[in-house]
Amino acid sequence: MxxxxxxxxxxxxxxxxxxxxxxxxxxxxxxxxxxxxxxxxxxxVHPSLTRELSAAAGRGGYGPVAGSAALRAAAAGYWTRRGLPTDPGLVLCGPGSKPLLYALMTAIGGEIAIPTPSWVSYAAQASLTGAGAVPVATAPGEGGVPSPALLADAVVRARAAGRRIRAVVVTLPDNPTGTLAPEATVRRLCAVARQHDLVIISDEIYRDLMHDPGRPVPSPAAYAPERTVVTTGLSKSLAAGGWRLGVARMPDGPFGPALRDAVLGIASEIWSAAPAPVQHAAAYAFGEPDExxxxxxxxxxxxxxxxxxxxxxxxxxxxxxxxxxxxxxxxxxxxxxxxxxxxxxxxxxxxxxxxxxxxxxxxxxxxxxxxxxxxxxxxxxxxxxxxxxxxxxxxxxxxxxxxxxxxxxxxxxxxxxxxxxxxxxxxxxxxxxxxxxx
Structure with missing residues (x-):
């Protein structure tokens, strides 16, 4: 046999x-x-989140692929309060920001430029898409954002070799270094992205954990809103990693809805919808009650x-x-x-x-x-x-x-x-x- x-x-x-x-x-x-x-x-996990999760435990339906209207509105308000006015129609959720990042890489296609060093899953996910990652060094003390000059050079070299870098990932603030790149570096990276038509994926899951709460986080969505996706979730600031809930803010302008539709198509074939009870609790969380x-x-x-x-x-x-x-x-x-x-x-x-x-x-x-x-x-x-x-x-x-x-x-x-x-x-x-x- x-x-x-x-x-x-x-x-x-x-x-x-x-x-x-x-x-x-x-x-x-x-x-x-x-x-x-x-x-x-x-x-x-804060008791109020457990309370909200329990209150919605009987919700067994799939719901919209993009997420509930309540969650998308709450997440839009969260970003708007941080200086990024957001249309709830350009927000979508998934079972953690990690699968959202993978769906984004798959939808955008092409190679992905990532900072060196950077979170372990960026390169692994880019490899799983079949395109692969292009590592680009960060400047000393500016973890999470590739050197803009080195990024431009990497894009030019790749295209000369017949390859195409289509996106760049940044992490603000950064894992693994625990640092935050300065605004000037983020602005220069946005200029390079415009020059070379790159999508920026800004992973901001640690945004609310700056040790100095008065120090602003320079999101590229403020400087290149037409090409920046922002992701976040419940796992870091609220320690609900096991609940698996993430949200993504699509770019402003005509590219945003097109990318949203592509990611939704991928999501519909992989996770269908994030768990409804967790979405209910997440809507409460992104509403940012005082507690x-x-x-x-x-x-x-x-x-x-x-x-x-x-x-x-x-x-x-x-x-x-x-x-x-x-x-x-x-x-x-x-x-x-x-x-x-x-x-x-x-x-x-x-x-x-x-x-x-x-x-x-x-x-x-x-x-x-x-x-x-x-x-x-x-x-x-x-x-x-x-x-x-x-x-x-x-x-x-x-x-x-x-x-x-x-x-x-x-x-x-x-x-x-x-x-x-x-x-x-x-x-x-x-x-x-x-x-x-x-």
Whole structure:
């Protein structure tokens, strides 16, 4: 009898989910584990969202592919309050911003320019569309937005070779670096996009988690509204990642409805409609009632305090760390320790370093290579939000405390980071310079 042996296209598990599962396995096996790899917001879902979800639990119909009228109107109001007047007819929702991003890439077609470094799924999704991603380096301290000059050069080179870059992705503020690109850079990128007829996909899911709430986020939709799509969701500012709800704002002008229709066609064949009860709760969330505004403000302060404390611990160990500006990520660079890591541990790549940290110490972080950087880069993304507590009682206490880094369970995690890093460099026998950049 013939053996079934079909040819299957290998698709690896997303690195962020893979590190989360690796940490879970260690814990099941009774091994020490410090979860700093997975970008989960780490705070409880607000009771009002649970109430709204429960109130709509009996809604079992599919509903419109674009999402309910109430949700689209609420999301339009959310963007309008942020200086982006929005027609609800140009808003559509999906089961998370992640599938919306994939549907957008599929609808736009062609290669996608992405920042280097950038969130792991951009390149993976571009590959799944069959077109692929073109990495473009960011300027130092300007994570999330490709260098406009390098982007222009990449587009020209691609077209000279018979290939076509049709879109560019930006992340404002950025994952993995936790920084925000300046307005001037965003404006220059918009000029390049106009010159070369690129669609801009602006992932702004961390927009409401700027550590300085008075610092504006320069959305390209304000400078190139005719070609910019904006996406966001519930997973970061409201910690409802498991609810899977995202929204997208299509461009203004004639291109917006055409792109909307294309994405809706793709959505109709993949997810049909986002879950109706979650849409009901999301409409409440995007309406921004006072209780949720206060909740997000508390979460912003918690993220800022703990991320800064984590960055300090890495800096004290000799890594270069730019001061985090948003979300719950630090992006330390161990290049100052490169010689020691090679001589004492045989480590020459970022993946070797993060594997050592996981297998020897139980610290789960992701190497810069997972975000598109060269393999020999010794940078890593450290996600700090799972330090907030082992249960919702501890997490609620962290949200309410004016000095959360001093809480015993968070302080213990910070001290464990320092212990691991001190042991990592102990074999050097000499003092290492520390630096915390700007």
């Amino acid at each position: 013939p053996v079934l042996n079909p040819s299957i296209r290998p698709v690896p598990l997303s690195p962020t989910l893979a590190i989360n599962e690796a940490i879970a396995r260690r814990r099941r096996d009774g091994m020490p584990a410090l979860a700093l790899g997975f970008g989960e917001a780490g705070i409880p 949720l505004v206060e909740h997000i403000d508390r979460s912003r302060r918690l993220h800022a305090a703990v991320t800064a404390a984590v960055a300090d611990r890495f800096a004290e160990a000799g890594a270069r760390v730019r001061r985090p500006e948003a979300a719950f990520y630090a992006y330390p660079d161990f290049d100052p320790l490169r010689a020691h890591l090679r001589e004492a541990h045989g480590v020459t790549t970022g993946a070797e370093l993060t594997t050592l940290l996981l297998e020897r110490y139980g610290m789960g972080v992701l190497p810069a290579s997972a975000f598109g950087e060269p393999g020999d880069a010794l940078r890593m993304r450290v996600a700090t939000s799972l330090l907030y507590g082992e249960n919702d009682e501890q997490r609620r206490a962290a949200l309410m405390d004016p000095d959360p880094a001093a809480l015993p369970w968070i302080a213990s995690g910070l001290d464990r980071i320092s212990e691991i890093l001190d042991d990592l460099k102990a074999a050097s026998g000499h003092t290492l310079t520390t630096a915390l950049a700007g």
